[in-house]
Amino acid sequence: MVFKRAIPPVVWPLTAQAGVFVLGAFGWLALTRGLYASALVCGLGAITLAWLGLSHSALVLGRDLLKRTQPGAIFTAELSRRRLQVLLDQTPSPLLLQPDNGQLIAVNRAARNLFDVSYALPVAARRALLGDTSGAAPLGLAGMASQIKWKGQTFAVHIAEMEEADHLSHLAVLTDISADVRAAEANALRDLLKVLNHELMNALTPVASMSKSALDLLGDDTPESRAAAVKALERVVARTEGLTDFINAYRALTRLPPPVIRSCGLNLWLEVLCESFAAQWGDKGVRFETDIADSDLSLMMDEDQMWLGVSNLLNNGAQAALEKPDPRVRLRLKRDGEAVLFEIEDSGKGIPAENADQVFMPFYSTKATGTGVGLSLAKQIIAGHGSALVLASPQAHRPDPLGGACFHFQIRIG
Template sequence: MDYRRILLPLAGQGGVFVLGAFAWLAFTKGLYASALVCALGAITLATMGLTHNAFSFGRDLLKRSQPGATFTSELSRRRLQVLLDQTPSPLLLQPNNGQLIAVNRAARQLFDVSYALPVAARKALLGEATALGLAHMSGQIKWKGQTFAVHLAEMEEEDALSHLAVLTDISADVRAAEASALRDLLKVLNHELMNALTPVASMSKSALDLLGDDTPESRAQAAKALERVVARTEGLTDFINAYRALTRLPSPVIRPCGLGLWLDVLTESFEAQWADKGVRFELETDGTDLSLLMDEDQMWLGVSNLLNNGAQAALEKADARVRLRLKREGDVMVFEVEDSGKGIPTESADQVFMPFYSTKVTGTGVGLSLARQIVQGHGSALLLVPVQEVRPDPLGGACFRFQVRVG
């Protein structure tokens, strides 16, 4: 309690009263000069008291104006919240305390919360990136049957860094893309099956007709026709097996994997298959003493497919080479698989990832599609890099790039 605000006014009033009493007493005794001095003193004290009261009133008024400023700030905050609540895209905020806050109405309705997401919801949403937070959320997430594109932003607040995620519903686009991909797949399947079955039917009928002649020559021709039927049937079996491998790929089991040993196995496998065919393998890496977050078996299969495709393409030219380059960029390891072949024609660049599409006569068209599916399962994207963007020392053929998180 501020006693000065009480005692000072009382002392002033007491002084005015005493001086006024002395002035009256002096006036009654005929001491007019003394009475005048006491009267002036009383007036001075009274004036000072009024000034102090005015100052106090102004200070109190100023203090009272502060709640008004707070009210204005609160009003602005509420207006901003109303605007955010009208935003159709769910907004998630993660301050440095690790919470995951549903910022607007769309986010609260989507995650069925009033403020912050519970731990179970955070784990279900972020998956392997739970401990890392929004900054490491993948480009797409699925929640309650909907697919959302994730756009991230950083905000600095009092020496602390917060992350904001804007979720854009792309379910309709994904369904349209899936329907289009299914139509394309059915076209390819129809084309491949018809290409395989038509000659089988034709050669089988020819063999049957030749066997009806029952001559040594006709039987020999029938035997050759049946050999071709068997060869085509085996090719069709390989095609079906490739299709089954593509459609039955399980979800990856992502865990820390030592890079050095994984690369040793990959290198030995590649050289065992291609070294005697004249394909040189080149490995460039920033270091092998790292751990990557990946399903080592699936990633081995995916990278092996890329290397094998590169080896087949490199054999079309002299001095066949395939290069695997690993370069660390922050918390990810960038993989690049490059070959010294003729490259991929511009008109085929948009089709190379389509299942069963191949620019090679003997290709199944599954390798790149399977590799892309594996890479996508690890939260990345398999990209065909334009030749002019390959650095340094490009081999001149096709180059594919993706990234894996460092564990």
């Protein structure tokens, strides 16, 4: 019976070292006696033994090192993976991963709870999120909408690309913005109601005043008073119809409707504008001054929208002028080539330089009771006519300045 025993790892290096020593001694002895061939053989033998010893040591050392480190490396990798999964499960935002096989994988607990799955989303859920995936080229996460709704919640979608060894994966992060969307909708509704209330009050105040004047005139029962009453009622009807059309369009689109620009007589339009301003601000002591070089012109504009825009500028000027004694508002019109330059100026305190860039912002107001829609709406109306509403600088040269704010814009002659 033959017994095979493994040679202990330490024996090979010691044996090799002893053999190298013995062969070296014999080689030196042969060399000193002139036996060069024997010395060469001893030298080659010593080199061979040394190489075998080193090779065996390296092999044993590598094997031992691998045995000691491999289990630890596997354990460390598994520990890192579990830690990452725990962190992902603590993330409140649902995470979806789409590898190259087209599946949608719920990466963390939030995603699994949202879609009621343990790993991959079913086909119905994928179609609801990505569209019809039955075609030859199904949609991926990269084509997902920027916002989605799921189970009554609204999520913002952020897509990230992840490059792997041989393919590209996509990761979707879903952020719950339901509360923000509801707050934005509430703010938009409140702002819309502010605008509608502002415009209704500005338009209905002169209508109510002219209606009362017409009623008083009818009580006189004279041909002159009846004619004046009929004229006042015609103005009331015209303003009411224009306001009704504007409000209906604004309510339907929740924005300013596009202007219907056509040639309008400036003379009659100014007459209605002046009567409306006098009816609203005359009894409050605001003087209305006009400086009109040529009113026998026709302008290319939407008559009702421009009336609202200029009325807003005049009303803002009147409110500002009331802050100082002898309140005045001035409307100046002068021809500038193929256009008419409008200037609306008041005798108020003016607009501070630090507020000059903000006065046209929607719902920004420097007055405690202001809604902040007058100037922004006027700017939008004038922009729709291809012009720009500009706040003149305090240093701008104007004849007989009133000392307050001055706005100007141009309208093309038709």
